[in-house]
Amino acid sequence: MDKTALNAFSQVTQTISADLSPPKSLWQKELAAAWRSPAELLEHLDLIELLPSVPSDVQEFPLLAPHSFVRRMQPGNPADPLLRQILPVQSELLNTEGFAADPVHDQDASPLPGMIHKYANRVLLITTGTCAVHCRYCFRRHFPYEAAPRSLEQWDRVLEELAGDRDVDEVILSGGDPLTWTDSRLQKLIARLAEIPQLERIRVHSRLPVVLPERVTDELIAALTSTRLQPVFVIHANHGQEIADDARNQIQRLARSGFPVLNQAVLLRGVNDSVDAQAELCRRLINIGVIPYYVNQLDRVQGAAHFEVPIEEGRRILGALKDLLPGYAVPRYVIDVPGQGSKTEIVCDLPRE
Numbered sequence: 001m002d003k004t005a006l007n008a009f010s011q012v013t014q015t016i017s018a019d020l021s022p023p024k025s026l027w028q029k030e031l032a033a034a035w036r037s038p039a040e041l042l043e044h045l046d047l048i049e050l051l052p053s054v055p056s057d058v059q060e061f062p063l064l065a066p067h068s069f070v071r072r073m074q075p076g077n078p079a080d081p082l083l084r085q086i087l088p089v090q091s092e093l094l095n096t097e098g099f100a101a102d103p104v105h106d107q108d109a110s111p112l113p114g115m116i117h118k119y120a121n122r123v124l125l126i127t128t129g130t131c132a133v134h135c136r137y138c139f140r141r142h143f144p145y146e147a148a149p150r151s152l153e154q155w156d157r158v159l160e161e162l163a164g165d166r167d168v169d170e171v172i173l174s175g176g177d178p179l180t181w182t183d184s185r186l187q188k189l190i191a192r193l194a195e196i197p198q199l200e201r202i203r204v205h206s207r208l209p210v211v212l213p214e215r216v217t218d219e220l221i222a223a224l225t226s227t228r229l230q231p232v233f234v235i236h237a238n239h240g241q242e243i244a245d246d247a248r249n250q251i252q253r254l255a256r257s258g259f260p261v262l263n264q265a266v267l268l269r270g271v272n273d274s275v276d277a278q279a280e281l282c283r284r285l286i287n288i289g290v291i292p293y294y295v296n297q298l299d300r301v302q303g304a305a306h307f308e309v310p311i312e313e314g315r316r317i318l319g320a321l322k323d324l325l326p327g328y329a330v331p332r333y334v335i336d337v338p339g340q341g342s343k344t345e346i347v348c349d350l351p352r353e
């Protein structure tokens with residue numbers, strides 16, 4: 001072949017191979033387009049004056065926020081509760097006593113890479129280190145994700161271990177965020193799990209329905225309900241303002257697909273540390289069919305000390321919810337105490353006059 005013919009040939013093969021790679025779905029495109037530059041994000045939000053307060057050395061946990069989530073922020077508001085969850089700040093670099101890289105001792109409870117087994121009947125799988133958003137308070141921000149299995153074949157060891165444990169009846173897909181997996185990959189793992197007779201339920205913990213609502217599709221719901229395992233879905237919203245626009249509609253769609261959908265929040269200084277904020281979050285959740293499950297006391301991870309609300313204050317805030325909401329809408333206030341057989345509930349009953 002002469003050179004021109006060769007060029008033409010390679011152009012054709014390039015086009016063909018481009019056509020053969022599966023088309024990216026909308027949510028994958030949205031994830032690829034997420035905000036990653038603090039300067040561009042702050043410019044967009046009319047808050048460029050905050051730029052000097054953003055540290056330049058957070059490369060191992062950089063800014064990441066999808067467009068949908070950012071659309072729910074209020075431009076010009078430096079104290080926006082959604083912005084505060086994702087904007088890196090100087091306080092993250094402080095080394096605060098009592099705050100550690102692995103505050104909940106996940107590493108001590110990991111019999112195999114990719115698997116955390118703390119509670120007798122349920123096992124948590126670290127499906128990936130990838131998330132659609134980087135929450136600045138995340139307790140797994142220093143997690144050694146490199147070690148987790150990468151291919152479905154590498155999951156064989158984990159599945160074997162699970163098959164040998166008669167006590168486990170529930171598997172929790174966590175991460176990172178399991179919904180950054182494609183539907184077909186999720187479906188394949190769930191199908192393999194369904195072959196283990198003692199498993200009854202598959203639980204998914206994901207922040208994507210809130211931060212990247214495009215991820216909720218019929219194909220996803222089909223993948224979750226494709227086996228005999230009962231799905232349970234736990235979303236993660238911290239503030240009522242997150243339950244708006246497309247997220248509101250897509251989460252409601254998820255909740256109407258028939259399996260339980262619960263919410264888990266973290267009590268965060270400057271985000272949801274008031275009775276009003278907590279009550280409004282719970283109301284917005286139950287209005288779209290989501291049951292408030294837990295409000296977690298902050299895990300004391302390095303870099304998140306500025307988010308901590310003392311437990312006594314947390315008890316006052318969450319204790320006030322009972323008089324404002326239907327009983328089923330009141331979340332339990334819990335803390336992860338290493339070495340315990342379950343989360344520890346913090347009782348919030350206020351003294352009656």
Ligand SMILES: *Cc1c(COP(=O)(O)O)cnc(C)c1O
Binds near residue numbers: 123343
């Ligand atoms: C929190 C957690 C669970 C789930 O606990 P629930 O109280 O059932 O929500 C399971 N495994 C690990 C390792 C956990 O940290």
Ligand code: SF4
Binds near residue numbers: 130131138
């Ligand atoms: S989505 Fe979850 S795992 Fe990912 S950064 Fe946020 S809190 Fe951490």
